[in-house]
Amino acid sequence: MAKDMTLLWGSGSPPCWRIMIALEEKNLQGYNQKLLSFEKGEHKSKEVMDINPRGQLPAFKCGDKIINESCGACFFLESKYKSQGTKLIPDCDAEQALMFQRVFEVNTFGDKMANVIYYNWKVPEGERHESAIKRNKEALTAEVKLWEGYLQKTSSGFLAGKNFSLADVIVFPAIAYLYRHGLSEERYPKLTEYYKNLMNRPSIKATWPPTWKETPGQDILKDI
Numbered sequence: 001m002a003k004d005m006t007l008l009w010g011s012g013s014p015p016c017w018r019i020m021i022a023l024e025e026k027n028l029q030g031y032n033q034k035l036l037s038f039e040k041g042e043h044k045s046k047e048v049m050d051i052n053p054r055g056q057l058p059a060f061k062c063g064d065k066i067i068n069e070s071c072g073a074c075f076f077l078e079s080k081y082k083s084q085g086t087k088l089i090p091d092c093d094a095e096q097a098l099m100f101q102r103v104f105e106v107n108t109f110g111d112k113m114a115n116v117i118y119y120n121w122k123v124p125e126g127e128r129h130e131s132a133i134k135r136n137k138e139a140l141t142a143e144v145k146l147w148e149g150y151l152q153k154t155s156s157g158f159l160a161g162k163n164f165s166l167a168d169v170i171v172f173p174a175i176a177y178l179y180r181h182g183l184s185e186e187r188y189p190k191l192t193e194y195y196k197n198l199m200n201r202p203s204i205k206a207t208w209p210p211t212w213k214e215t216p217g218q219d220i221l222k223d224i
C-alpha cells in the first residue's frame with residue numbers, strides 16, 4: 001500500500017514534515033522516501049522537477065497521482081485511508097469547521113513567519129529597511145498571540161476539538177519551526193505547552209527533522 005508512494009523531502013521543512021506526520025498517523029510506514037539537501041540545491045534536481053515543477057519540497061506521489069501541495073496531500077491521505085489509523089477529520093460539524101479554519105490559517109501564519117525568518121534571503125541588500133523588519137516582526141507577534149489565544153480556549157490540548165486532527169498535523173510543524181528559531185517559551189505558555197506535549201506524540205517523534213537533532217537552532221525570533 002505505502003510502497004507505491006514516494007516522498008522527496010527536506011529536513012526541517014514544515015510542508016514536508018506535515019505529510020510525514022500524516023503518513024505515520026495513517027499507519028502508512030514503508031513508503032519510498034529520499035531526504036534531499038536544500039543547501040546543495042537538490043530541490044532543483046530533475047528528480048524533483050519531474051514531480052514538482054516549482055522545484056520545491058515536498059514532492060509527493062501516490063501511485064501515478066502527484067500531490068505536492070502539502071495540505072492537499074494530507075487531505076488526500078485522510079480521504080483515501082479514512083478507516084485506517086487515526087481519524088483526522090472530526091465528524092461533528094463544529095469541530096470540522098474549526099479544523100478547516102485552523103488548517104487554512106496556516107498559510108497566513110507561514111507567510112508572516114517567513115517574512116521575518118527569510119527577510120535577508122527574500123529582499124536584496126539594497127532594498128532592506130529597518131522599518132520593514134520592525135513591521136514584519138510586529139505582524140508575526142500579533143499572529144503568534146492569535147495562536148496563543150486559540151490554545152487558551154481549548155481544554156483538549158489540540159487545535160480543533162477533542163482529538164488530534166488534520167489541524168494539528170498541518171499546524172504543529174509551523175509551531176515547532178517558531179521554537180527552532182528561538183521563540184520565547186515563557187512569553188507564550190499555551191503554545192509552549194502544546195509544542196512540548198505534541199513533540200512526544202509517536203508520529204511526531206518518529207519524523208522529527210534529523211538536522212534539528214544534530215545542530216542547534218537559531219535565535220532570530222527571540223524578541224517576538
Ligand SMILES: N[C@@H](CCC(=O)N[C@@H](CS)C(=O)NCC(=O)O)C(=O)O
Pocket residue numbers: 010013014015016043055056057058068069070071
Ligand atoms: N505550498 C507548498 C510550499 C512548499 C515549499 O515552500 N517548500 C519549500 C521548503 S519549506 C521549498 O522547497 N523551498 C525552496 C524553493 O522554493 O526554492 C506546500 O505546502 O507544499
